[in-house]
Amino acid sequence: YNYKLNPKWSVGAGITYLKLDSKLHLNQLEGSYQSIDIENDAFDFKYKASNISEKYKTESIQIPIFARYEGVTKTTFYAQAGITFGFAVKGTYHQTIQALKTSGYYPEYNVELNEPLFMGFGTFENQSSSGKLDFETTYIANVEVGLKHQFNNNKPIYIGLFFDYG
Numbered sequence: 001y002n003y004k005l006n007p008k009w010s011v012g013a014g015i016t017y018l019k020l021d022s023k024l025h026l027n028q029l030e031g032s033y034q035s036i037d038i039e040n041d042a043f044d045f046k047y048k049a050s051n052i053s054e055k056y057k058t059e060s061i062q063i064p065i066f067a068r069y070e071g072v073t074k075t076t077f078y079a080q081a082g083i084t085f086g087f088a089v090k091g092t093y094h095q096t097i098q099a100l101k102t103s104g105y106y107p108e109y110n111v112e113l114n115e116p117l118f119m120g121f122g123t124f125e126n127q128s129s130s131g132k133l134d135f136e137t138t139y140i141a142n143v144e145v146g147l148k149h150q151f152n153n154n155k156p157i158y159i160g161l162f163f164d165y166g
Contacts, residue, residue, distance in 0.1 A: 007072050016062040018086075026052040037104070037119065044105040045120070046112075051098035058133065059089040062140075070148055078148045078158065084140040084166075091133030100124045140166035 002012040030048040037043055066082025101123045105112040115121050146160015 002068065008069055010068045010070075011066070012068060012082075013063065013065045016064070018058075018060045018062055020056070020058045022056045024052070024054040032105075035104075041106060041108065044107070045102065046105060047100065047102045049097050049100045051096075053096045055094045056092070056133070058091040058135070060086050060135070060138075061089060062086045064142060066142065075147060075149045078144075078146055078160065080142070080144040082142050084138075084142055084164070086138035086140065088133075088135035088137075091135055092131070093133055094128070094130045096126075096128040097124075098126060100127060138166060140164050 001014060002010045004010045026049075028048070028050050029052055030046075032044045032046040035043055035045045062084050063086075064082055064084040066080050068078065068080040070076060070078035101114075102121050103112050103114045104119065104121055113119075113121050114123075142162065142164055144160050144162040146158055148156050148158050150156045
């Protein structure tokens with residue numbers, strides 16, 4: 001919705017329902033990172049996972065509020081700037097890993113441990129996790145610039161570039 005303040009300036013607002021379903025599948029993922037154990041010894045935590053699957057579903061409402069400048073000739077420049085507020089309606093996730101093998105390599109002792117489990121070392125099979133996602137309100141700055149062409153039937157077409165930050 002746009003409310004014209006004068007022939008060149010208007011303010012507006014809108015509402016958008018956004019639904020996102022995303023999936024990820026990796027056949028294998030492996031790596032390592034440095035860590036410190038409970039006895040303050042440095043080690044490399046190694047992991048190798050196979051058949052990783054993740055699914056995310058989100059729904060949100062977005063409300064843009066903006067100001068727009070546009071010329072009054074048949075073909076003219078326009079610019080619009082504003083902010084969009086995003087409110088989460090629903091969000092869920094489901095993750096599975098068919099197999100995960102972890103170990104700790106201690107370079108000081110040149111030894112690799114595959115246990116104890118309480119340190120996260122070992123082989124874990126058919127791990128899964130599901131739950132709800134919790135989102136905060138989002139704020140997105142919007143800028144758009146381009147050209148507007150007014151057709152004879154009083155229907156305009158806008159061609160432009162936009163940038164969202166947030």
